[in-house]
Amino acid sequence: MPELERLTAQILASSKYREIAPDLVRRIGAQELEKRRSLKEAVKATKNKLHQVGGAYQQTKLNYEKSLEMLRETAVSHPNFRTTCHQLMQAHASTRERLLMLDEFYQTILANLPPIHTVLDLACGLNPLAYPWLPLPKEVQFTAVDIYSDMLNFIQAFFEIARINGRTQQRDIIGNPPTDEFDLILLLKTLPCLEQVDKNAAANLVGSLNGRYLLISYPTQSLGGRGKGMVENYTQQFQALANGRNWRVQRFEFATELAFLVQTELRLREIM
Structure with a gap:
């Protein structure tokens, strides 16, 4: 499996990020894979960027x-x-x-x-x-x-x-x-x-x-x-x-x- 698909699958498997548009995960993930030394670092950086974009605004998630x-x-x-x-x-x-x-x-x-x-x-x-x-x-x-x-x-x-x-x-x-x-x-x-x-x-x-x-x-x-x-x-x-x-x-x-x-x-x- 290509690294970008592995990164996307890992992030979307997380309960915190599974509801996010996959296209956005792939877009950010591709950017981070180019900048990072490993898949692990790219996954962490992608999650951080997704938090900045959306997660930070949902500190209290609605039931x-x-x-x-x-x-x-x-x-x-x-x-x-x-x-x-x-x-x-x-x-x-x-x-x-x-x-x-x-x-x-x-x-x-x-x-x-x-x-x-x-x-x-x-x-x-x-x-x-x-x-x-x-x-x-x-x-x-x-x-x-x-x-x-x-x-x-x-x-x-x-x-x-x-x-x-x-x-x-x-x-x-x-x-x-x-x-x-x-x-x-x-x-x-x-x-x-x-x-x-x-x-x-x-x-x-x-x-x-x-x-x-x-x-x-x-x-x-x-x-x-x-x-x-x-x-x-x-x-x-x-x-x-x-x-x-x-x-x-x-x-x-x-x-x-x-x-x-x-x-x-x-x-x-x-x-x-």
């Missing part, structure tokens, strides 16, 4: 079966359903950081958009649970993409419970980005994670997407709570990403998140 029971029990009562969604989003670091400003975040950023019929949420984590806070029409089609198959199964069940026109995809968005057209594409604190794998990943991904609007955000503090210089650093990174693109940009700064709402060339051609 998906119990969570779905909670959602079903409260689905008949809209206020209680939102409370349950709010509670469950605490299990993922990215959505947990947004909870204190959840009402303000989406209402402020998306308030003046034209009708949105299709949404793509890339590296979604548990963010689809924020659907009750999104100022979107009830019939909107929502596509959630992530690397974890068990999380996506949970999200698909959530869509069905909440009667959302939603679907999920397990995908390595670095090597296989979606190219269908969407009215709104969410890249919430996603690009810095992708650049842990490939320093050109952000630019390559954004160049492949076909969205009329992009909502791109960055954390204003690390998972450990340090925030010095992060707003300035990510502002510069976004400006470099936007340079040379025909974009109109609105900037929003919240306590834990820096966000940019982009009208892309696709949208600008439609209104000109």
Whole structure:
């Protein structure tokens, strides 16, 4: 068996990594095999990179079966359903950081958009649970993409419970980005994670997407709570990403998140 297949099989046999998209494991594994002296070192380095990309954000893993029971029990009562969604989003670091400003975040950023019929949420984590806070029409089609198959199964069940026109995809968005057209594409604190794998990943991904609007955000503090210089650093990174693109940009700064709402060339051609 070639070394890359042995590495991939070893990692996917681990309970911690077995739900991750195999294409991503192979992509990172191939990079690490080129840099490391042995298969053992490459396996260790690949696991470390996978932790940086996704595992670090799931310090408290949801009991998906119990969570779905909670959602079903409260689905008949809209206020209680939102409370349950709010509670469950605490299990993922990215959505947990947004909870204190959840009402303000989406209402402020998306308030003046034209009708949105299709949404793509890339590296979604548990963010689809924020659907009750999104100022979107009830019939909107929502596509959630992530690397974890068990999380996506949970999200698909959530869509069905909440009667959302939603679907999920397990995908390595670095090597296989979606190219269908969407009215709104969410890249919430996603690009810095992708650049842990490939320093050109952000630019390559954004160049492949076909969205009329992009909502791109960055954390204003690390998972450990340090925030010095992060707003300035990510502002510069976004400006470099936007340079040379025909974009109109609105900037929003919240306590834990820096966000940019982009009208892309696709949208600008439609209104000109």
